[in-house]
Amino acid sequence: MKQIAVLPTQKARLITYYKHTWCNTRLSQIVNSIFILTTIIVVNSMFPNIAGASQNKVVDLRFSDATDLARLVLEVEQDVKFTYFSLKSPDRVVIDLQNVNRNFKFSSLNITGNKVDRIRHSTPKSKQDTRIVIETTKKLDPRLFVLSPNSDGSRSDNYRLVIELVDPNPPPIPIMSSNSSTISGDGPIRDKDIIVVIDAGHGGVDPGSIGPAGTYEKHITLSISKMLARRINEEKGMRAVLTREGDYYISPNERPRIAVRENADLLVSVHADAFTTPQPRGGSVWVLSKGRADSELGRLLEQTERSSELLGPAAEVIEDRDTERYFAETILNMSMDLFRALSYELSNEIISDMKSVTRMHKKTPQSASLAVLTAPETPSVLVEVGFISNPQEEKNLLWAEHRQRLANSMFTAIKRYFKKTPPDGTLWAKLKNQAPVEHKVKSGESLSILAQRYGVSVKELKVQNQLKSDLLRINQVLIIPQ
Numbered sequence: 001m002k003q004i005a006v007l008p009t010q011k012a013r014l015i016t017y018y019k020h021t022w023c024n025t026r027l028s029q030i031v032n033s034i035f036i037l038t039t040i041i042v043v044n045s046m047f048p049n050i051a052g053a054s055q056n057k058v059v060d061l062r063f064s065d066a067t068d069l070a071r072l073v074l075e076v077e078q079d080v081k082f083t084y085f086s087l088k089s090p091d092r093v094v095i096d097l098q099n100v101n102r103n104f105k106f107s108s109l110n111i112t113g114n115k116v117d118r119i120r121h122s123t124p125k126s127k128q129d130t131r132i133v134i135e136t137t138k139k140l141d142p143r144l145f146v147l148s149p150n151s152d153g154s155r156s157d158n159y160r161l162v163i164e165l166v167d168p169n170p171p172p173i174p175i176m177s178s179n180s181s182t183i184s185g186d187g188p189i190r191d192k193d194i195i196v197v198i199d200a201g202h203g204g205v206d207p208g209s210i211g212p213a214g215t216y217e218k219h220i221t222l223s224i225s226k227m228l229a230r231r232i233n234e235e236k237g238m239r240a241v242l243t244r245e246g247d248y249y250i251s252p253n254e255r256p257r258i259a260v261r262e263n264a265d266l267l268v269s270v271h272a273d274a275f276t277t278p279q280p281r282g283g284s285v286w287v288l289s290k291g292r293a294d295s296e297l298g299r300l301l302e303q304t305e306r307s308s309e310l311l312g313p314a315a316e317v318i319e320d321r322d323t324e325r326y327f328a329e330t331i332l333n334m335s336m337d338l339f340r341a342l343s344y345e346l347s348n349e350i351i352s353d354m355k356s357v358t359r360m361h362k363k364t365p366q367s368a369s370l371a372v373l374t375a376p377e378t379p380s381v382l383v384e385v386g387f388i389s390n391p392q393e394e395k396n397l398l399w400a401e402h403r404q405r406l407a408n409s410m411f412t413a414i415k416r417y418f419k420k421t422p423p424d425g426t427l428w429a430k431l432k433n434q435a436p437v438e439h440k441v442k443s444g445e446s447l448s449i450l451a452q453r454y455g456v457s458v459k460e461l462k463v464q465n466q467l468k469s470d471l472l473r474i475n476q477v478l479i480i481p482q
């Protein structure tokens, strides 16, 4: 989505100034307000003019409501041009779709949650167009973008117009959510896949750093994130979720919320570094600093009226109200420390793989106060893939093969980390805890026959059983790799 409204240079400079401290809430407020101002006059101008082409059709509709946003997805046959604006009392968002047939109904939509009251048609300015009105229960920030067919690995042949209505003041992130759902048994069933949230840094009005040849960090981060997502989705037992799938703005605070919402096992945020001089180069990996973790903890406790709500079932054993906060802090501190330790461990794994595909600026994990890394129960790391301000590294980052190598190195590290310590309740944990499958060799059986029967390779069989040759003895016991 291209914003045709031009940012005042002053604000653009401000964004550049803050590009790597974008955790700073001031930036997010500034960018938010710019975004809100511009959305009123935004026109999606990325797609060629389709006037004169046959009328576009809406072929499917979906609605969902999450803690921090409501989402309406329209599947359309062709690219779609749109404009939109917000109105007050009552709060509503009006969307005009150009050259789209209005012969579809919203009555089949199951509108859940508490953000949207009603979605309806209204009279468009031109007969060719369709006007949609979304009546909301409070002021929500609209965010619209188009996904092209198969752009995110989905098998849909249609374009998708995604309309997201973001709650500017969402309820606080729930902590200990996975614990309480396990114990009470009425929470969502744990996905058996290991879920990795991949966060492409920056986007939309926030370009991130800009290289000397004019390369935008936001494009590099999205490309690498998608490459990493593809590798993860190809792996059985793992699933990737992208925080953004196109070029649009997401506030720094919203990114960890996505990890919480997805019940993620890991959040990886992808960035490219920049400096005021061209010399610095190399990658680095970052975790949340202890100070920030502690202040996040304080903030979470402040936000919650009763700290027992944070503790879930643990609160039942803490009856003395005076000591409650102390216990809450201690338990949450331990939890924060644990997830910081896991993040640190994973960072080391990533560094050990990344250094074979790129120079490293820092050889040990670094820590900083970054909003994106504050999901309370999710190990979170931020990877700087190189300095976009260094002309050679900018060139490298523009090379798809180099980006793929970076994505591969992150993938290998993440996979190794989860092989060692698979999260509870996942397929990988189950496989790891299973008793080994054994096979007693019978007459006429060979390594290749057994490999085929158990769906493994001959090489894996040999490695698992430390076999030096292909010969098997009758009654020899082999361990079948999982």
Ligand SMILES: [Zn+2]
Binding pocket: 019, 020, 201, 202, 208, 209, 217, 271, 272, 273
């Ligand atoms: Zn960045």
